[in-house]
Amino acid sequence: MLKALSRPAVKLVERYLPDPYIFVLLLTIIAAVAAIAVERQTPLAVMRMWGDGFWNLLTFSMQMLLVLVTGFMLASSPPVKKLLQRLAALAKGPGGAILLVTYVSLAASWINWGFGLVVGALFAKELARLVRVDYRLLVASAYSGFVVWHGGLAGSVPLTIATDGHFSADQIGVIGTGSTIFAFFNLAIVVMLFIAVPLVNRMMLPDENESVFVDPKLLGDDEEERVRITRPAERMENSVVLAWLVGIPGLIFLVDHFFLRGGGLNLNVVNFLFLFLAIVLHRTPRSLLTSLQEAIKGGAGIVIQFPFYAGIMAIMVQSGLAATLSEGLVSFATETTLPFWTFISAGIVNLFVPSGGGQWAVQAPVMLPAAEALGVEIPRVAMAVAWGDAWTNLLQPFWALPVLGIAGLKAKDIMGFCLIQLLITGVLISVGLTWF
Structure with a gap:
């Protein structure tokens, strides 16, 4: 049934979905x-x-770009790449891939969302070298895993409200990740998605005569070139010593932050962690810089499109449009249904x-008073916003840009499959937010 449903969805998206830049315009x-x-x-x-x-x-754009860049550099480090190659060898046939x-x-x-996007794309390419499988679905499957990011360790909403001095601290205080990321209802949603998303992707696998394959030779071998040192600068x-003299103290700082000073996770800490892990695992500054040059290519769309989304956000907030939209949807909510409508x-x-x-920042001024008036747990409402944000990324092509850049595909190639995932994951997340 899912295979049959995916055919018209793929054709519809291929025909009508524009480039993400056109989408933002x-x-x-x-x-x-x-x-x-x-x-x-x-x-x-x-x-x-x-x-x-x-x-x-x-500021936020730079943080998001660093999440992507540091995640890419870590994912492309030699130890992580070797791990991906060993994992790819475990795939037995198209379904297994x-x-x-x-x-x-x-x-x-x-x-980490940036790490997930990059690892998924790199792993998809590695699998495509070894297994004859529909490349569109393979890359779409890599991107579909992104749906869990906002319920994970790098979720910006739970990390924001867990950070001292956040913009709504006077109203709700600081809410630790134990009430959001590690709450039972959130972990239940994550578990359900870990079960359902892979199975749905597997059931959408097209027949061989309908599949689109890629020549493994076109994917490159990513072999490292031998470096010939002729100058002191080189x-x-x-x-390795120079890199580790900086990288290892950075990791020691994080040990001190977490274990001696009892510090928590936030966007800056996540970026710091991934950057210094990448510095250590790449071993040399040259290897890290080579990876950085590739990472920046994937972030080009973020750089040019984020200002447009900032402009859209300003219109939505300052005109009252976002509040009107949110208020309209939660106006008939009850204590039970508020998380769903949020x-x-x-x-x-x-x-x-x-x-x-x-x-x-857009929805908190509307959702927090509604939650307080109805007596709904603030962490649950906050995570409802987080999951809503993650959910429609399966339709919004913006965050697929790094994956598509690495895989060499266009948004229209994968979004048809993601549309089916959008429908199914929407039901599962709604159940988790409402009933668990």
Whole structure:
């Protein structure tokens, strides 16, 4: 049944889904028109909101870019690459390859979203070298594991509210990750997705005559070139001692942060951890810099599109459109259904503001008073926003950009399969938020 459903979904998306840059331009126009029509804003006022807010997410954009870059550098380090090669050898046939890449992507994304995106894409390429399998579904399976990221260790909403001095601290205080990431209801959702997402991907596997294969020779072998040192400067660039003199103290600092000072996880700590692990595992500065050059290519879309999303967010917030949308969806919510409607509203808002932290800034002023009025647990509502943000990333092509860049595909190649996952995971997450 899922194989039959995936055929029209793939054809529909291939025909009508534009490039992610076109997508953000269309969303900008839709947000502006809606602000004028629904909120009765003047075109000049909307233009000013958009222009004034265009650079409002520069700090957050840099944090997100560093998550991607440091995750890429860690995933492409020689020890991690060798681990991926050994794991790829475990795949027995096309079905096994689909299951394996999904499990690896889910696990890596739960640890860190940037790490998960990159590991999934690199692992998909490694599997495609060894197994004859539909390359579109293989890459889509790698990306589908991304759906768990906001319920994992690098979730920006739970990490934001766990950080001292966050913007809503005066209202809700600091909420530790034990009440969000490691809460029973959240772990239950993660477990359900770890079971369902791989099985759904496996059941969508097309017949061989309908599959799209890739020549393994086109994927490259990623072999490291031998370095010939002829200058003193090159000796420093290839010095293991120099890298470790900085990298190892960085890791010691993290040991002190976590175990001696009782520090917690936040975006800066996650980036610090992945950066210094990458420095140590790459062994030489030259190896790290080579990886960095590749990582930056995957982040090109983030650099150019994030300002547009900041502008959209400014329109949504300042015009009152985001509040109107959220309030409309939660206005008829009860104590039981508020997490569900929060999840749905977050999924819709995510299409316009595909940024977990940015989206929390948009929706928190609406959702927190609603939760307090209905007596709903704040951590559950916060995680409903987080899951809504992660959920519609299966439809919003923005975060697929790094995966597509590594795999050499376009959004239309994989989003048809992701559309089926969107429907199924939406049901599972809704059940977890409402009943667990």
